[in-house]
Amino acid sequence: MRDVPNAQRTRRRPLAGIALLLLAAVLAGCFGSRPGAGTFGLQGVVVADGAGDAPIAGAVVRVGDLETISGDDGAFSLPQVPVDGATMTVTAVAPGYRSATVLIQPAPGQQLFITVRLLPLEDGDDGGSGDAPPPMGNGAVEALVRLVNAPSGTSAAGAAGTRPASIGSAGRLEEELRAAGASRSVVRTAAATVPGQWIVQMNADYPVQAVQDMWAAAGVHVLERLADNFYLVAAPEGASPLETELRLAQLPNVVSVEPNRQVYPVAVPTPNDPYFDQQWSLPLISIPYAWGVTTGSRDVVVAVLDTGLLPQHPDLAGVNIVHGRNFASGQSATNYTDDATDVSHGTMVAGIIAAAANNARGIAGINWNVSIMPVRVMSSRSGGTVAAVGQGIRWAVDNGAHVINMSLAWDAAYNDTFVNQQIEYAASRGVVLVAGAGNDSGRVTMPASHPDVIAVGAVDRHKQAAWYSNYGPELDLVAPGGDTRRSRLDGVLSTNLTSGSAVYSYQQGTSFAAPHVTGIVALMYSAGITDAQEIRDLLRYTAEDLGAPGFDHRYGWGLVNAYAAVTRSDPIHALVGVAAADGSHVWGPVHPQRQGGQAVARVEGLVPGRHTVFGWIDAYPDGLMGPGDFAGLAEVAVPEDGPVSVDLPLAIWDTLPAADQSRLAALIHR
Amino acid sequence: MWRNHTVRARRPAALRWDWRLLFILGGVGALMTGAGMGAGKGAGETVTGPGWPGTAPPVAVALSVEPLATGDEPRYLFVLGAMATGEETAVVTFRNGQTYDFVVVQDGEEIWRWSQGRVFHQAIQQRRWPPGELVIFTAVWDGRDAAGRPVTGTVEVHGTLTSDPPLAAEAVTLRLP
Numbered sequence: 001m002r003d004v005p006n007a008q009r010t011r012r013r014p015l016a017g018i019a020l021l022l023l024a025a026v027l028a029g030c031f032g033s034r035p036g037a038g039t040f041g042l043q044g045v046v047v048a049d050g051a052g053d054a055p056i057a058g059a060v061v062r063v064g065d066l067e068t069i070s071g072d073d074g075a076f077s078l079p080q081v082p083v084d085g086a087t088m089t090v091t092a093v094a095p096g097y098r099s100a101t102v103l104i105q106p107a108p109g110q111q112l113f114i115t116v117r118l119l120p121l122e123d124g125d126d127g128g129s130g131d132a133p134p135p136m137g138n139g140a141v142e143a144l145v146r147l148v149n150a151p152s153g154t155s156a157a158g159a160a161g162t163r164p165a166s167i168g169s170a171g172r173l174e175e176e177l178r179a180a181g182a183s184r185s186v187v188r189t190a191a192a193t194v195p196g197q198w199i200v201q202m203n204a205d206y207p208v209q210a211v212q213d214m215w216a217a218a219g220v221h222v223l224e225r226l227a228d229n230f231y232l233v234a235a236p237e238g239a240s241p242l243e244t245e246l247r248l249a250q251l252p253n254v255v256s257v258e259p260n261r262q263v264y265p266v267a268v269p270t271p272n273d274p275y276f277d278q279q280w281s282l283p284l285i286s287i288p289y290a291w292g293v294t295t296g297s298r299d300v301v302v303a304v305l306d307t308g309l310l311p312q313h314p315d316l317a318g319v320n321i322v323h324g325r326n327f328a329s330g331q332s333a334t335n336y337t338d339d340a341t342d343v344s345h346g347t348m349v350a351g352i353i354a355a356a357a358n359n360a361r362g363i364a365g366i367n368w369n370v371s372i373m374p375v376r377v378m379s380s381r382s383g384g385t386v387a388a389v390g391q392g393i394r395w396a397v398d399n400g401a402h403v404i405n406m407s408l409a410w411d412a413a414y415n416d417t418f419v420n421q422q423i424e425y426a427a428s429r430g431v432v433l434v435a436g437a438g439n440d441s442g443r444v445t446m447p448a449s450h451p452d453v454i455a456v457g458a459v460d461r462h463k464q465a466a467w468y469s470n471y472g473p474e475l476d477l478v479a480p481g482g483d484t485r486r487s488r489l490d491g492v493l494s495t496n497l498t499s500g501s502a503v504y505s506y507q508q509g510t511s512f513a514a515p516h517v518t519g520i521v522a523l524m525y526s527a528g529i530t531d532a533q534e535i536r537d538l539l540r541y542t543a544e545d546l547g548a549p550g551f552d553h554r555y556g557w558g559l560v561n562a563y564a565a566v567t568r569s570d571p572i573h574a575l576v577g578v579a580a581a582d583g584s585h586v587w588g589p590v591h592p593q594r595q596g597g598q599a600v601a602r603v604e605g606l607v608p609g610r611h612t613v614f615g616w617i618d619a620y621p622d623g624l625m626g627p628g629d630f631a632g633l634a635e636v637a638v639p640e641d642g643p644v645s646v647d648l649p650l651a652i653w654d655t656l657p658a659a660d661q662s663r664l665a666a667l668i669h670r
Numbered sequence: 671m672w673r674n675h676t677v678r679a680r681r682p683a684a685l686r687w688d689w690r691l692l693f694i695l696g697g698v699g700a701l702m703t704g705a706g707m708g709a710g711k712g713a714g715e716t717v718t719g720p721g722w723p724g725t726a727p728p729v730a731v732a733l734s735v736e737p738l739a740t741g742d743e744p745r746y747l748f749v750l751g752a753m754a755t756g757e758e759t760a761v762v763t764f765r766n767g768q769t770y771d772f773v774v775v776q777d778g779e780e781i782w783r784w785s786q787g788r789v790f791h792q793a794i795q796q797r798r799w800p801p802g803e804l805v806i807f808t809a810v811w812d813g814r815d816a817a818g819r820p821v822t823g824t825v826e827v828h829g830t831l832t833s834d835p836p837l838a839a840e841a842v843t844l845r846l847p
Contacts, residue, residue: 307791345767345791377789383767384789408789409766416787436792439765468765468794484794509766511792 039082040106045074046092049117056118059094083108092116134585137607139638141578143648145571145592145599145615147564147630149286149544150655197260201666202229202253203582214252226662232260255584256666268292271358275504279363280461281480281492285516287366289563289652290523296367297526302353302518303396303404305389306346308338308376313347313502315355315362315495319372323399326376327388340380344497348507349407351495352515362504363493366519373401378408386410390419397426402525405518406435407511409445427452430532434518436510438470449474454536458513461490463546465554469510475556477543481513520562527566541570550598567619569630571599576615578603579667606638614667615648629653631664728760729799733829733839744813748772750829750839751806754799761798762833767791770807773828781815813846822846
């Protein structure tokens with residue numbers, strides 16, 4: 001897939017068409033200005049092989065996205081070529097000669113000099129090229145690209161356990177990260193190779209012994225068959241890894257060669273809060289993976305319009321409380337504390353968003369760092385009024401809130417101009433509003449049903465719509481709200497008050513679904529995603545589609561995906577290709593297009609047969625497919641004529657089976 | 671002005687006691703005895719679970735309306751009483767923070783609703799009714815419709831425990847001056 005930007009360029013060289021591979025001679029030199037940071041200089045000559053090295057004028061020399069033409073003396077120069085991977089390809093094409101490809105291993109600031117020798121074409125020779133185009137047919141694939149949350153129960157440790165090779169050092173790294181606790185950096189190294197090991201793709205599925213027999217003379221040993229026509233081999237080291245790769249590429253029936261690389265899990269911080277393992281709602285929506293990107297920021301202000309707060313709860317101690325205010329009856333304007341004696345609703349909502357994390361106590365809030373603005377608009381004993389909610393929204397906006405959570409509702413048939421205007425005021429100032437959809441098993445209530453508010457329904461721990469959750473065209477997303485009918489453990493766990501004592505309890509309701517989305521919005525802010533419309537769009541398009549395909553009234557756009565949201569992993573950013581079953585050809589890549597809110601990638605010109613469609617989002621943007629990215633593949637039978645539709649779910653790389661990881665790694669680099 | 675009171679557990683905090691309140695509570699109690707306990711006995715079993723559809727109501731409700739002499743402006747006290755019907759604690763589920771509602775209807779049309787303009791949290795909650803415990807919910811109506819216009823003539827007052835499923839008391843007819 002040569003058009004993949006910044007992708008590693010360890011090319012799969014179709015063996016046919018390569019006339020001659022030439023060694024690259026490295027000469028230190030200076031020609032004018034030194035290459036800039038991240039670039040190298042390339043000079044050389046193109047000569048005719050077998051003709052006394054006669055220079056070839058007018059040869060087109062390409063490397064990366066740059067190209068130049070050789071002069072009358074055959075010389076060419078590209079002074080500032082961006083380094084794009086450990087290995088890069090130089091291609092030379094000239095009329096009357098077979099094209100040639102040279103592999104180089106540039107480093108920033110380096111000056112390289114190469115000599116490219118081209119063989120003259122013989123009669124009937126079409127010249128070939130370093131990239132023979134795939135055969136064309138009339139078939140097409142329409143891939144519906146969608147994201148899925150991490151499977152429940154997976155963790156960084158679990159994902160690491162599926163890795164091949166070199167897991168020891170990964171385990172030490174993970175231990176260090178766990179000891180560090182609140183590490184917020186995403187650690188990912190995938191450049192180191194496993195010495196002496198290579199992933200080789202062949203042109204068909206062969207039994208391991210047959211491959212062994214084929215390559216016996218070359219001293220290559222097949223370690224295992226990874227999947228289909230991919231094999232892990234051990235090869236004796238040559239003068240350099242490049243030389244070894246070239247030698248392996250020339251073995252019989254080999255299609256592609258890639259070094260086996262060490263991989264490490266994305267540093268997913270696991271907080272030491274003792275009840276974290278009971279917070280099933282957080283892994284359900286990929287929160288721990290999002291923590292590998294950001295754990296929040298005190299600069300982000302979340303207004304909780306609710307029954308007030310109990311700031312003395314031990315798991316809220318240390319949370320930055322700002323600008324509290326009361327608009328409900330029975331207390332002064334500055335007294336935002338909850339008047340509850342049993343079940344402090346506001347404290348539970350705030351705990352989901354912001355309970356102190358990694359403090360060896362209680363639960364972990366979605367944001368390890370954030371500022372909470374408690375705005376009391378309801379009494380736990382006597383409820384609240386729409387007028388108080390409107391005042392609370394206005395207060396929150398005018399006092400610096402970035403996002404407002406409203407786990408409350410009133411009948412949508414009651415149209416209040418005052419509160420509608422405050423909602424629109426907030427939206428016009430870029431404040432994100434989130435509200436629970438309501439628990440009536442009916443139509444979405446207000447304020448959630450207002451167009452400027454993100455309406456959040458509830459699912460249980462099995463991603464099924466909760467029995468009570470409202471539905472309708474106004475529903476935007478679903479998030480964990482719990483279902484305690486069978487077990488209290490299936491509720492959402494958070495900070496609470498019971499009989500005057502601070503405790504932790506399980507509850508159910510869209511009241512507890514909404515703060516999950518609010519918490520994610522706060523994480524997005526801390527990750528630099530601050531435009532309200534972009535936030536809303538990302539939440540929608542990165543959600544895990546549940547229920548009927550695409551938007552539906554029961555699940556809206558789907559189950560929110562925290563990691564996809566904070567990494568801006570919109571499915572239309574995916575690269576999608578189709579590989580022939582024998583791996584000999586790859587069509588694409590293409591980007592999906594938005595169709596009715598769904599991301600659909602159409603790859604055309606396919607020959608009939610069973611193929612593999614695959615996709616990749618470089619969520620950890622380093623140009624390499626691996627931990628932290630979204631990826632997936634699916635089998636498809638392409639007809640003689642016309643399109644075939646296929647569902648292409650993309651999951652976090654770490655959660656994919658090892659066999660899929662190996663196949664994807666090989667396919668994506670073609 | 672409205673309050674939620676458990677009669678046996680504690681005295682109402684803000685409602686003044688006078689002979690009229692005692693009369694009302696007594697009347698509600700009598701209604702509970704006739705309707706609630708009778709219904710429980712008629713069902714032949716004690717229901718202690720949540721009020722899921724298909725089960726006998728675990729709680730019986732009754733409504734009374736009493737004019738209040740509070741000066742020139744008319745005031746009417748609505749009292750909804752709820753009592754467990756059996757010999758064990760009744761557990762009732764509410765879908766949100768609202769537990770009761772009062773509606774005034776005239777000529778078949780709703781003209782006033784207590785919950786209009788009110789906001790409730792969206793947490794599922796369960797309340798327990800020990801046997802024999804009467805819980806009352808009260809609201810005061812000012813005799814005006816939702817638009818604030820004085821109402822005259824005859825109206826029907828409806829009181830409902832907004833549980834899941836809802837439990838509606840028998841409506842009370844009120845003749846306004």
